[in-house]
Amino acid sequence: AALRVGRQLSAAADADDLLRGLAGALGEALRLESVEVRGTAPATTATWGVPTSAPVERDLEHGGRTVGTLALTARPGERLDARSSDALDHLAPVVAAGVALAQGTADLVRARDAATRARLAERTLIRRELHDGIGPWLTGLRLGLQGARNTLERDPAAAAAVLDALQAEVTQRVEDVRLLSRSLLPPVLDEQGLHAALDDLVRRTSASGFAVTLDVADDGTLDGLDARVAAAAYGILSEAVTNASRHSGTDRCTVSAAVEDGPDGPVLVVVCDDEGVGLAADRTPGVGTRSMRERASELGGRVGILGREPAGTRVRAVLPLVPVLDAPHGGPVGGRLDEDAA
Template identity: 35%
Template sequence: MTRRLRQSVAIAAHLAALGLAVPITVALLASTIAIGIGGLFALGIGVLALALAALAVWWIAWFEERRVASLLDLNIPARTMPRSPRTNWIRIPHTVWMQVTDRTNLRSLLHFAIVGLLGMVTIGLLQVTFTGAAYAIASTVASSDTYTAPWFGLETGRITAVGIGLAGMIVGAVGVYLMTLAHRSISPSLMVPSREAELTERAETATQRRNEAMRAAEVERTRIERDLHDGVQPRLVSVGMTLGMARSKLASDPDAAAALIDEAHTSTKAAITELRQLARGIHPAVLSDRGLDAALSALAARSHIPVHLDVRLEGRCSPEVEAAMYFAVAESLTNAAKHSEAGSCRVTIMRRPGGNIWARIEDDGSGGARQIAGGGIDGVANRVAAAGGTFSLTSPAGGPTTIEVSLPCAS
C-alpha cells in the first residue's frame, strides 16, 4: 500500500469519525450558548456557560489544528491560548472574549464545520460502497431467480444485480476518494497561514514590541532621573558646598576646614556607593559574568525583606532575556518592600516546556497593587512584552500579590 493510499484511507477514517462527532459537538456548543443566554438573567449564572462555550472554541481550534497537521503533514505552527495582556480584574473576561474574536480560532472552527459536512457525506458514501459490495456478493452466491436492488426497489436478474452492486460499490468508493481530495484541498488554504498573513503578523508583533520597548525605556529613564535627582544630585551639591566652605576657612580655621573636608570625603564615598547601586539596578556585572542565578542571589541578599529564592535553571539564556527577568524580579521585590508591607517574599524561577523561562514572585503583603501608566509595574510589563514574554499580576485587596513572568529563553 503506497503512502498516498494509506493517507487517503486515514483521511476517509477521519472524515467518517468527524461526520459523527461534529454534529454532536455543534449541538452541545449551541446548547451551552442557549443555556448561557437564557441564564444571564438568573443571577448571572449564564455567564459561566457562555465562558465555557468561548473556551470550547479554543479547544476545538487546537484539536483541529493538531489533527490536520498530523494527518496531512502540514506546517501548522503550534499555538498557545490567546491571553489578555491586562493585569486587572478584566484580564479573565478579556481572555475569554479573545477566544471568540481570534481569527485563527474562528478559521479553525470554520474548517471543523466544513470537514464535518464532508464527513457526513462520506458516511453516506461509505454506506453505498459497503451496501453495493454486499449486494454484489449476495447476488453471486444466492440461487434466487430475481434480485431486488437496495436502491429504487428494482427487481433484476443475477447478472444485472451483480452489475448494480459493483456499480454502487465503485460510485461510493470514488465519492469517498473525492471527499478525501476535498479535505486535502480545503485544509491548506484554511489552516496553513499564508506568507502574507505571516509577514503581516510579524510586522504587527515587531511594531508592538518596539512600542513596548520604548515605553519601558521611558519608565526606566524616569526612574534613573528620579534616583539621581532625589539621591546623588543633592549629595553632590552638598559636597560642593562643603568644599567651598572648607576653602573659605582654610586660612583662618584649618581645623574646621579639615573637618569639612572629611565630611565632603564621606559624602563623596556615599555618592559613589549610590551610583554603583544605580548602575547595578540597570544591569549588574554579576548578571553578565555568572548568570541569572547568581545575580538574583545577590539581589535577594540585599533585599529589605526576607526572600526565599528557588532557581531551577540549566544553562544560560540570551542576555536580553536574562536582563528582562532580572529587572522584573528586582522591581517586584522593590515594590513589595516599599508598598505592600510584606513580611516575606518567595521567588520561583524554572524552565518550562517549549523553551520558556518562567518566574513567580509572591509576597504576603496587603495587596491592592495596580498597573499604572509610568509606574514600576508598568515598566516591568512593558519590558517583558518587549522581550516577547507574557506578564500577569494578581493582587486582591488583603493580598497576596502574585506576579508571573514568562519569557522565551533563546540561549
Template identity: 40%
Template sequence: MRREAWARAAWIVPAVCAALLLAAVLWERWTHSGLLGDVEVLANVPLSLGFALVGALIVSRRPDNRLGRLYLGSATAMALTAFVYQYAQYGLVTRPGSLPGASVAAWVSSWIWALGFAPLFTLGLLLYPDGRVPSPRWRWLVPVAVLTIGCLVLPGALMPGPFLNHPVAANPIGIEGAAPVLEAVGALGFPLVLFGVVAGIAALAVRWRRAAPGGLERRQLVLLLIAATLCLLVIASPGDAQPPVWLAVSSLVVLALVPAAIGVAIVRHRLYEIDVVLNRSLVYAGLTGAIVVLYTALVWALGRPLAADGWATAVAVGIIGALVLPLRTGLQRLVDRAMYGDRGDPYAALSRLTARLQAAAAPGAALPALAEAIAASLRLPYVRVEVASGGSADAGEPRGGPLHELPLTQHGQQVGRLLLEGRDRRPVSARDLQLLTELARPAGAAVAAAALADALSASRSRLVQAREDERRRLRRDLHDGVGPTLAGVALGLDLVAARIDDDPAAARTLIGELKGETATAVDDVRRLVHGLRPPALDELGLLGALRQQTDRLALRTPGLQIRVDASTPLPPLRAATEVAAYRIALEAVTNSVRHAGARTCSVSLAADDALHVEVADDGVGIPEGTPTGVGLGAMSERAAEVGGVCTVLPAGRTGTRVVAVLPLDPR
C-alpha cells in the same frame, strides 16, 4: 413523485418556446407577413424566453409556487402567438390548403396573445414572489385580473365574421349578433390591463416597504419594481404603426427588463435558494441555444433550409453531434466557474492564492489577501482568517448561515483557523472542503508568517518602550538621587571655603559630612550601573557572576543547594547575550527559591553553535493551567531580544526546567 414530474416537465417549456419562436422567425422567409416588423410581436421573443427560463427555475425548485406555473403558461402562450400566426398565414395566404388546421390556427391566433401578456403583468406582479397576494385585503384583485384576461380573450375567440389577423377566413364559432357586446367587452380590456399593472406595482411597493431596510428581500424586489414601472410607461404610451427604430428597441429592452429583474433576484440574490438546478439550467439552456443556432446556420449554408430529408440536414446533424460533447464540457466549465469559482480547477485556485499573497505589501497584509483569495476562488459569501496570536481578517459579510471551521497548521502546530460560510446559507459542500484542504497548506504558511511578523512588530514595540522606560528611570534616578546629592556637596564645599579660616574645626566636621554624602552618591551611581550591566560580569565573567549571586541566595535559604557549572569552556560572548543569560538564569533560580520549595537547584551552561542555559530544580513544579507570570514572560522576552528562545518544561515527575537557547556570536 408528482413534484419530480413537475420539475422535469418544467424544463421542456423553455425548449418548446425556443423552437416555436425559431420556427416563426424562419417561416417569415416564405410567408413575408411582416410579422418581424411589429414591435408588439417582437416583444414576445424576450418575454417568452425570459419567463420560460425563470418559470422553469421556480417550478423545478418550488413546484407548489403558482407563480412559476403562471410564468410557464404565459411564456408558452407568447411563443404560440407568433407560431400559430405564421402557420395560419402560410396555410391560408401563402399556400392555401397546404397545411391542415390552418383555420384553427387562425382562430387560436386571434386570442392566444391575451394569455401571454395580460397574466404576466397583472397576476405576475400581484403574486410576486411567493405566489400569494400581500395580504387578504388584496384578494379581490385576483378575480379582477382574471376578468381582465377574459375581456381580452372572449372578443377574439367569439367575434363573428372574418378573423382580425387573417381576414381571408371567418370565425367558425363566432356568435352572430353578439358583436356589439363583444366589442364593449373588448373595450374594457386595455383599461383593465393598465389598472392591473398599476395594482401589481402597488403590491410590489407595499412588499418593499414592509421588508427590512437594506435586507435581502428589498434587493429582491427593487429591480422588479423599477422594471415594472418602466413597463407601465411603455404600455400607457400612445401606439404608432411605424415607431422610430430607437423607440422600438427601447420598448423591447424595457419589456425584457421584467424577466431579467426576476432572474437577477433568483440568481444573484438567491430568491429560491437555487444552486444545482440553476447550474444545470444554465448549461443546458446554453447548449440548446448553441445547437439550434449551429443547426440553422449549417443547414442554411448547405443550401437546404430545414429540409428534413436532405443531405444538408444529415451533414448538419452529424456536425452538431460531434460538437455536442465539447460544447457541453466548455459550457459546464464556464457555469461552474461563475457559480463555484475555481473549485473544479485546484491549480487555478492555488495560483490565485499565491498571486494574492505575493502582492501583499508586507507579511501583516497577508491575512486580508488570504481571506479575499479564498472567498473569490470558491465564491463564498464570508471568509474569516484568525491567527492564534489574536489577529484576524474578513472577506465579505456573514449572511446567517452555519460557519465551518478549518484549522491552519504549520510544522504540525496549529497557527490559526479559517471560518467559512457556505453559499445560500448552507453548509460548505464536500467538494469545496476538498479544495479548501489543499489551500489550507499555503494558507497555514501565510498565517504563520503573518503571526511572526506581528510578533516581531510587537517585540520591536516592546523594545522601544523598554528603552524609553529605562531612559526615564535613569533620568528620574539621576535627577532625584545623584543630582541633589551632588548639588548639596557643592553647597557644602562653598560653606567649608567660607569657614575654613575662621572656624577650622567646623570646616573639618562639614568636610566629613560631605564625604558621607559623596559616598552615598557613589553608591547610587554603582546601583544605576549595576542595573544597566552587572559589574560582576566584567570582573568575574558569566560563570563567576552566577556563582557569586547563587551563593548569596543559598546562604539566605537554608536547606537549598545550588550548583553552577559549565560542561564546556565558554567562548567570548556578546554583551547583550551575556546579560540575557545572566538575567534568565538568576530569574529562574529566584523563582525556584521563592515558589518551588526545592532542595536542589542546578544551573548548567554549555556552548556549541549557541549558548545553552538550563536551570532545573526538584520542587513542586508549575501546576497545569497556571497563567504566565511576569517573571516567566520577562525570561522569554529577554531571550527573544537576542534572537533566542526560552521554554519552561517539567523536570520529570516533579520540578521544573527552564531552558534557554541564545545565538552565539563571538566578539
C-alpha cells in the same frame, strides 16, 4: 486559485491586509459563501462574507505546528464537495504560511513596542535618580566645600571635619551610582541567568550596609528563563530592594523567586518582603512603582505592593514564563494587584 491566494503574500500592505486578502482570495477562488481565517495569536483574525450555516473548520499547520484555523461555509443550497475539499488540502499550506507570516510580523511589532517602553522606563528611572538624588547631593557638596574653604584659615579643625564628612558622603554616592548602573540589567544576568544575578544583587546591597536574604531553590529552574522574563524579574526586585533600603526604616529584607503553576500555565513569582514602617496612607506611587508595573504588564504579568502584618511591605510580581506581548495592562495572569489585595 493557488495563484490568487499566493499573490496576497506579496501584495499585502500589512498583517491585517494580508489576512483579509487571504480570506477573500480563498472565498472567491472556491466560490464560497464565507471564509474566516483565525490565527492562534490574538488579533490575527480576518473574515470574508457572512455565514448562514455552521462552518466547516480545518486546522492550519506551518513548520510542524498549528498556526490557526480555517472556517468555511458553502453558498446556500451548495456543499463542500470532494473537489473543493481536495483544493483546500492544496491551498491550506499557502494560507498557513500567510498566517504564520502575519503572526510573526505582529509579534515583531509588539516586541519592538515593548522594547521601546522598557527603554523609556529605564530613562525615567535614571532621570529620577539624577533629579532627586545625585543632583541635590552635588549641590550640597558644592556648598559644603565652600563652607570648608570659608573656615579653613580661622578654624582648620572644623574645616577638616567638614571635609571628612564630605569624603564619606562621596564614597556612599559612588556606591549609589554603581548600584544604579547595575540595576539596569547587570552583565551576569545575560551570562549566568537570574539566580546568579540575584546572588550578585544580594552581595552588592549587603556590602552597602543593607542586608538582603535570598530564598531561591538551587535547582536550576531560574537559569533557563526567557531573557525578557528574567530581565523584568531582576528589574522589579532590584527596584524593590532599593526602595526597601531607602524608605522602609529597617536594615534588611528578604527576596524570593520561584516558578509556580498558574491558572494559564507556569508563572514566575518574585517577592521582596521587609519588616519596616509599611505603606503610608497618603503615599503617592512614584517613578519606581510605575516602572515595576510597566515591566510586568508589558509581558502580560502584574505587580502588587501590599502592607504586611504586623508591619512592613511586600512587593510581589507574577510573570508568565511565555511573555504575552500584546496583553492589556495587567495581563492574563490575574489582572493588576492593588495595594490592598490579599
